[in-house]
Every structure is written in C-alpha cells, then in structure tokens.
Amino acid sequence: xxxxxxxxxxxxxxxxxxxxxxxxxxxxxxxxxxxxxxxxxxxxxxxxxxxxxxxxxxxxxxxxxxxxxxxxxxxxxxxxxxxxxxxxxxxxxxxxxxxxxxxxxxxxxxxxxxxxxxxxxxxxxxxxxxxxxxxxxxxxxxxxxxxxxxxxxxxxxxxxxxxxxxxxxxxxxxxxxxxxxxxxxxxxxxxxxxxxxxxxxxxxxxxx
Amino acid sequence: xxxxxxxxxxxxxxxxxxxxxxxxxxxxxxxxxxxxxxxxxxxxxxxxxxxxxxxxxxxxxxxxxxxxxxxxxxxxxxxxxxxxxxxxxxxxxxxxxxxxxxxxxxxxxxxxxxxxxxxxxxxxxxxxxxxxxxxxxxxxxxxxxxxxxxxxxxxxxxxxxxxxxxxxxxxxxxxxxxxxxxxxxxxxxxxxxxxxxxxxxxxxxxxx
DNA sequence: GAGGAATTTTTCCGATACGAAAATTAATTG
DNA sequence: CAATTAATTTTCGTATCGGAAAAATTCCTC
Numbered sequence: 001x002x003x004x005x006x007x008x009x010x011x012x013x014x015x016x017x018x019x020x021x022x023x024x025x026x027x028x029x030x031x032x033x034x035x036x037x038x039x040x041x042x043x044x045x046x047x048x049x050x051x052x053x054x055x056x057x058x059x060x061x062x063x064x065x066x067x068x069x070x071x072x073x074x075x076x077x078x079x080x081x082x083x084x085x086x087x088x089x090x091x092x093x094x095x096x097x098x099x100x101x102x103x104x105x106x107x108x109x110x111x112x113x114x115x116x117x118x119x120x121x122x123x124x125x126x127x128x129x130x131x132x133x134x135x136x137x138x139x140x141x142x143x144x145x146x147x148x149x150x151x152x153x154x155x156x157x158x159x160x161x162x163x164x165x166x167x168x169x170x171x172x173x174x175x176x177x178x179x180x181x182x183x184x185x186x187x188x189x190x191x192x193x194x195x196x197x198x199x200x201x202x203x204x205x206x207x208x
Numbered sequence: 209x210x211x212x213x214x215x216x217x218x219x220x221x222x223x224x225x226x227x228x229x230x231x232x233x234x235x236x237x238x239x240x241x242x243x244x245x246x247x248x249x250x251x252x253x254x255x256x257x258x259x260x261x262x263x264x265x266x267x268x269x270x271x272x273x274x275x276x277x278x279x280x281x282x283x284x285x286x287x288x289x290x291x292x293x294x295x296x297x298x299x300x301x302x303x304x305x306x307x308x309x310x311x312x313x314x315x316x317x318x319x320x321x322x323x324x325x326x327x328x329x330x331x332x333x334x335x336x337x338x339x340x341x342x343x344x345x346x347x348x349x350x351x352x353x354x355x356x357x358x359x360x361x362x363x364x365x366x367x368x369x370x371x372x373x374x375x376x377x378x379x380x381x382x383x384x385x386x387x388x389x390x391x392x393x394x395x396x397x398x399x400x401x402x403x404x405x406x407x408x409x410x411x412x413x414x415x416x
Numbered sequence: 417g418a419g420g421a422a423t424t425t426t427t428c429c430g431a432t433a434c435g436a437a438a439a440t441t442a443a444t445t446g
Numbered sequence: 447c448a449a450t451t452a453a454t455t456t457t458c459g460t461a462t463c464g465g466a467a468a469a470a471t472t473c474c475t476c
Contacts (some may be wrong), residue, residue, distance in 0.1 A: 020277055038453060049435040054455060061433065062272040064463075069228055083287035117386045124357045124410045125333055127384065149332045153406060155363070176324055176335065198361060200408050202332045246423060257465040262425060269463065272433075 022059035027082055029057040031075050046074030113199070127200045132159060132189040143184030148202035150181040157195030162186040230267035235290055237265040239283050254282030321407070335408045340367060340397040351392030356410035358389035365403030370394040 032042050032053075043050045047070055055061040056071075063071075072079045113130035117123065143164055152161070153176040161169045161177060164184035171177060171190075179185070181201060189195040240250050240261075251258045255278055263269040264279075271279075280287050321338035351372055360369070361384045369377045369385060372392030379385060379398075387393070389409060397403040 021273055024273060039455095040453075050453090051436080051455075051457095052434055055434090058455090062274040064270040064272050064433070065229055065232060065276065066270040067434080068273065079291035080288040083291070116384055123386065125359055125386075125408060127359050127361070127386065127408070151333055151335050151408065153335070178324065178331065178333075178335065198406070200333060200335070200359065248423075258423090259425075259427095259466080260464050263464085266425090272463070275464080 018059065021062060024082060025057045025059040028053075028071065031077065031081070032057075035075070042071070042074055046070045048074075125200050125202060127198065130187075130197045130199055132157075132187055132195040132197060134189050134192050134194055143186050144181075145184050146181050146201070148181050150177075150179055150185070150202075151200040152177040152187070153198040155196040155198055157193060158190035159195050159197060160188050160190040162188070226267065229270060232290060233265040233267040236261075236279065239285065239289070240265075243283070250279070250282055254278045256282075333408050333410060335406065338395075338405045338407055340365075340395055340403040340405060342397050342400050342402055351394050352389075353392050354389050354409070356389050358385075358387055358393070358410075359408040360385040360395070361406040363404040363406055365401055366398035367403050367405060368396045368398040370396070 032039075037045075039050045039053050042048075042053055046053075048067055052061070052063075052067065053071070056063050056067075068082065069079065072082065075081075113128045116127045116129060143162075152159075152171070154171045154173050156173060158173065159171045161171060162185065163169070163179065169177070187197065240247075245253075247258045247261050250256075250261055254261070256275055260269070260271075260275065261279070264271050264275075276290065277287065280290065321336045324335045324337060351370070360367075360379070362379045362381050364381060366381070367379045369379060370393065371377070371387065377385070395405065
C-alpha cells in the first residue's frame, strides 16, 4: 500500500479503498466457493498463482486489471459481476455461462445433484444436473414435495420415476417429464449403473 | 485430489488481455471526454497522476483495483460502469419473436425445434428440444427477444451463442447458459455438423 | 506560419503487485 | 491422538505499476 502522507490536498487514492477492496475480495471468494473450488483449482483455471488469489480475497492486495480479467474468465463471469451489488437478484440483462463442471454440489445417499448458476439468485428457473447412483432397493428416500413445477430430462442411462398416486414410470435416455412438483416424487436409476439427469424446477419462494 | 490434467494448456494471463485492456481504456476515455475533462482535471478529481491515466486510456498499463476505484469515484460512476458495454445498439429492425401459442414443430432455415408437452397449457416453463443445422455464415437470422428468462444446455456438438452486447460465447457439450431473454440472442452450430440443444424458457405472458 | 499556452506522451525511479516455494493451518485417516 | 494429506497463508526476489517532471504534440492567437 502506498504511504498515506501526502502534502497536496487532493483526494488520496488509498483512502477508503481498503474496505472496498475487502468487499471485492469477499465477492471473489464467494464466487469461488459457490463453485466448490479451492484456491489451487481457481489458480489452474485462471492462470494466476495461488498466493495472489489468496491475498486478493483477503483484501491484502490491489489486483491489476489484467489479473482481474483472468479471474473473471477462469470463473466464467463478466467483469461486471465483481462489482454488482450483493444480494444480486436476477438483474435485467443477466447473462451467465456455466462450463461443464461448474456448479454447487450436494450429495445424498443415492443422489448427487449440482445446481447450475448458483451465483444468480431469484431465478425464475433452477436448473440442476444430477447423477442417480445405482442403488439397493433399500436405499430409497421419502417422496419430495415442493410448490411449483418440475421438468426432468434423462441425459444418460434410464430412470424410474415414482410419483404419489401414479404407477412407476420408466424413462430412457432422451425421455422427459413435466409435472406439478407438489405431488410427491422420487427418482431412481433404473439400471445397475448410474444415470445422468437434468432437472429444472421453478424457483421456490423463500427456499434455498 | 489428484493433480489436474496438465495436458490442457494453462491459460496465460497476459494472452488476449491486451485487446480487453484497450477496450477498458477506450471506455475510460469515453467517460472522461463525455464530461469535457482533460487528463489533468480527472487527475485532480481522482488523485491519480496524469501520466497514469494517459497510459491506462491507451491500454499501455494494467491498472490496479485501487486506481480503478479512484477513477470511478473521480468520474462519479460505479465500478460496473467500466465493464457494462453501453453503446451496443445494433440489429436494427429485429424484434422479439415470442413462441406464442401451442406448436409442436417449427423449422427455420437453420434451426429445428420441438416444443415438449404442447398439450400442457400455462406451464411455468417451456422446454424445447432443438437441432441447429450446420450453416453457412450467411445464414444467420436476426436476434430474438422475448420477456422472461432462458436456459440452454448443449446436448451434442458445440454451439456459438451470439448475444446482444456480448462477445460470442462458445458452448461445448454439457455447457449451459442462463440469461435474460429480453436481451437479443441467437444460436448457431459451432461446428461443421448439427448440434442438439435443450432450451427452457419461462412462459410468455399472453401466450397460449 | 511563428510564438506561446494547453494538453498529452515519454522518461525515470521508487513503490507495489505477482509468482514460486516454504511455512502454517485445516481436514482426513488409521 | 499421531500421522498424513489437503488447503491456505507467509516470505522473498523479480517484474510491473505509478507518480513527478521532462519532452513532445496539439491547439490556439495573431
């Protein structure tokens, strides 16, 4: 940081910059964490050094334009994303790219799902990529219910859909489903191997 | 975690940054000139040196976060203002083509898409399967705009996304996109072969 | 076109960002 | 809890940024 003793009575560039820089760092860390990445992983994607990102996230360093751009590209967002006010609702004109493998991950006993675009809040739709593990018949969870509507597309493998009050339905690769998600529902891989699915839900009010 | 695949070339931070930096510089100069200020006047307001601003405007230097923040304050704009492409008005004559009504299959010169679940009315989401034909570069249609939000997933092949005010984005199999569909947009197969995509839009008001 | 003032660009050197590797802390496993 | 591994932070040398002033350019006014 530059010295704070300046004779001239003009605005000091360093004044008040520290808190802003810390906020930028927090935003950067938030974007990284939302994707479940370590410093090393972001370093790999952006081409920067781990130490540089570490210092930037904690506001200990003032990144140059070039490094900020590298980070934006590594993360897959526009530069403006770093500076949009927190609480980032779905802003008019939003445009986000999710390269394969960029998501927030959740894992249950027989289901791994990864939310796409975790950084966008208040989306009208919530797209998720999921892997249904090959299962024991014992392993079923309870029906899931939530207000709204749901779309399912089978990307790989085959899926059995159990829906409350319906006979089980078998969906093969390329098949899809659209239904009221307040009806209890449950997915399972139909084969002995894992299945890959895409699920899109309507946003749940007040939900996570 | 095992070491990441080093076969993939690690991004070079300095590569391709120059043009972006030049664009930033132009934007900076544009903001200054729009106010009728000289370098010295902006230097006075921001607390930076004239030489620094001069070099930054011409893309000869990569400003640090702190100096960028000082400039934003001196000019009286938000940081994001530096990165939001503003003037980007183009495609005169293009207008929003909303998928109104219930259809099953539509075919244009280089795009075939099928609406899934046409029998369900008033869906919150409208999922569509599409095939982007390999194209001539001449074959592009106009931008499409419609109120709401849109989700795109590349199932097979690769897709180039043209969005108004954005640089073209290349999406490969498994990549996805989420954006405000009132921003003009257009998809094209990126390769010499057809591409398969899934598109989910929010329902359009007044439709069906 | 010549002089002169205003503005921009270049030069030079001290201050700071940046990356590689060491040191520390956190997480995981037996 | 010790041992091991993963993840983050700190250290330190080098490359680059950034400011003051000189040099060059552009813009007047006559």
